[in-house]
Amino acid sequence: MPADLGTSETIQSDRAGVATVLIVDDEESALRICSDIAMESGLRVRTASTTEHALEELDHYPIDIAITDLKVPQLGGLELLRRIREAYPQVSVLVLTQYGTIQTAVEATRLGAADYVTKPFHIDELRRKLQRLIREQELDQENRVLREQLRTRPGYGELTGLSAKMQRVYKLMEKVSQHNYPVLILGESGTGKELVARSIHFSGARHHKPFVPVDCSALVPTLIESELFGYAKGAFTGALHTKQGLIESAEGGTLFLDEIGNLPVEMQSKLLRVLQEREVKPVGSNERVAIQVRIIAATNKDLDSAVRSGTFRQDLFFRLNVVQIKLPPLRERKSDIPILVQSFLEKFADPVRPAPKLAEDAMARLTAYDWPGNVRELENAIERAVALGSGPILHSGDLPSNLQYAAASHATDRMPSNDELVSLAELERRAILRALRESGGDKLMAARMLGIGKTTLYRKLKQYESHLSGS
Numbered sequence: 001m002p003a004d005l006g007t008s009e010t011i012q013s014d015r016a017g018v019a020t021v022l023i024v025d026d027e028e029s030a031l032r033i034c035s036d037i038a039m040e041s042g043l044r045v046r047t048a049s050t051t052e053h054a055l056e057e058l059d060h061y062p063i064d065i066a067i068t069d070l071k072v073p074q075l076g077g078l079e080l081l082r083r084i085r086e087a088y089p090q091v092s093v094l095v096l097t098q099y100g101t102i103q104t105a106v107e108a109t110r111l112g113a114a115d116y117v118t119k120p121f122h123i124d125e126l127r128r129k130l131q132r133l134i135r136e137q138e139l140d141q142e143n144r145v146l147r148e149q150l151r152t153r154p155g156y157g158e159l160t161g162l163s164a165k166m167q168r169v170y171k172l173m174e175k176v177s178q179h180n181y182p183v184l185i186l187g188e189s190g191t192g193k194e195l196v197a198r199s200i201h202f203s204g205a206r207h208h209k210p211f212v213p214v215d216c217s218a219l220v221p222t223l224i225e226s227e228l229f230g231y232a233k234g235a236f237t238g239a240l241h242t243k244q245g246l247i248e249s250a251e252g253g254t255l256f257l258d259e260i261g262n263l264p265v266e267m268q269s270k271l272l273r274v275l276q277e278r279e280v281k282p283v284g285s286n287e288r289v290a291i292q293v294r295i296i297a298a299t300n301k302d303l304d305s306a307v308r309s310g311t312f313r314q315d316l317f318f319r320l321n322v323v324q325i326k327l328p329p330l331r332e333r334k335s336d337i338p339i340l341v342q343s344f345l346e347k348f349a350d351p352v353r354p355a356p357k358l359a360e361d362a363m364a365r366l367t368a369y370d371w372p373g374n375v376r377e378l379e380n381a382i383e384r385a386v387a388l389g390s391g392p393i394l395h396s397g398d399l400p401s402n403l404q405y406a407a408a409s410h411a412t413d414r415m416p417s418n419d420e421l422v423s424l425a426e427l428e429r430r431a432i433l434r435a436l437r438e439s440g441g442d443k444l445m446a447a448r449m450l451g452i453g454k455t456t457l458y459r460k461l462k463q464y465e466s467h468l469s470g471s
């Protein structure tokens with residue numbers, strides 16, 4: 001190992017959360033170049049010149065990525081690869097192979113290598129492939145955390161809710177997660193379109209591959225092409241290194257194009273070409289890179305109208321709209337509000353204290369509101385209530401003021417029309433029956449929506465039954 005690598009290694013190891021790369025090569029110059037590129041990419045570096053030394057490093061240190069020459073002394077690179085795949089399956093392996101031995105590199109890929117680079121290699125190529133492995137490692141860690149969370153949620157994937165409308169969404173998601181069809185997700189802002197995309201990805205065969213979200217409305221118009229497709233070194237002023245695009249970074253996984261309706265028309269044609277030809281051409285490069293990426297797109301716009309007005313390409317719409325999932329707004333699934341509230345209370349609670357509870361008067365306000373901002377607005381309201389509330393129980397006064405005013409207005413709007421005079425008892429009966437309809441007959445959930453105790457609800461229902469039987 002080069003003498004001064006130890007100093008860089010010590011500096012790197014002081015950084016929390018840094019991934020570690022093991023470089024295995026008996027050529028000092030190759031070790032030096034690979035180490036420099038790895039440290040430049042923010043990695044902690046370990047080195048070995050033999051397979052025996054490499055296996056010792058793997059035994060004693062948490063290695064995330066291994067870069068190994070196929071002709072490394074003792075066991076050889078292929079055998080080292082086999083042992084890594086068997087004993088350390090979480091390690092991503094990049095192999096280095098001499099020019100003219102591509103067949104061996106193909107064999108290494110078949111045995112589980114993530115990629116290979118041919119010696120003498122181009123620094124930009126090695127840097128690009130290493131950065132891709134780093135990104136895949138980061139996403140894999142995120143995926144593991146998310147998959148653990150998914151198992152305990154009342155719903156599907158990252159979505160929470162048990163209403164009939166959401167059950168229909170879940171069934172469709174379950175079907176498409178097992179295939180690679182393009183999916184178009186429609187819904188108002190705040191309904192959880194990205195959560196649907198993530199749940200489809202993490203529930204399918206590609207869950208161990210990258211999930212790359214792209215907010216099309218946030219991309220700077222002058223930089224959209226280079227952000228999506230990447231660029232070659234020297235492609236424009238300031239392009240000091242080759243950079244991988246967002247599309248290529250999703251290789252093998254899912255590219256989520258959020259707010260696709262905001263993508264400029266000129267970029268729509270370039271995106272369509274990428275989807276049709278399954279290859280991307282970085283800005284300033286003459287080479288095309290083959291890709292295998294699943295596309296999920298989402299929008300809150302009416303794409304049919306956009307196609308008719310000429311602001312969205314019809315051929316791209318057809319390409320994306322193979323399977324369509326439409327998310328209901330929160331006002332159409334109010335029976336899910338108590339479940340969502342509970343999940344948000346737990347999310348924003350102080351980790352050293354029990355999660356606060358919501359008083360019946362506060363729950364009544366939440367279920368009376370129509371939520372134009374949907375689930376996102378509800379989440380923000382609960383976060384505010386937890387932050388400003390005092391004590392273990394949150395009351396209506398802890399909610400944002402707009403909810404309190406809107407609740408009063410909403411109640412007025414629900415009064416009988418045409419000057420119909422209705423008794424308070426009749427208004428109460430109508431409210432209870434409506435809550436039962438919206439909850440799908442779940443009495444406990446209906447009681448929560450109304451802000452009353454379940455025994456009160458049961459008593460009222462028994463009264464209605466006795467009146468009917470006596471008439």
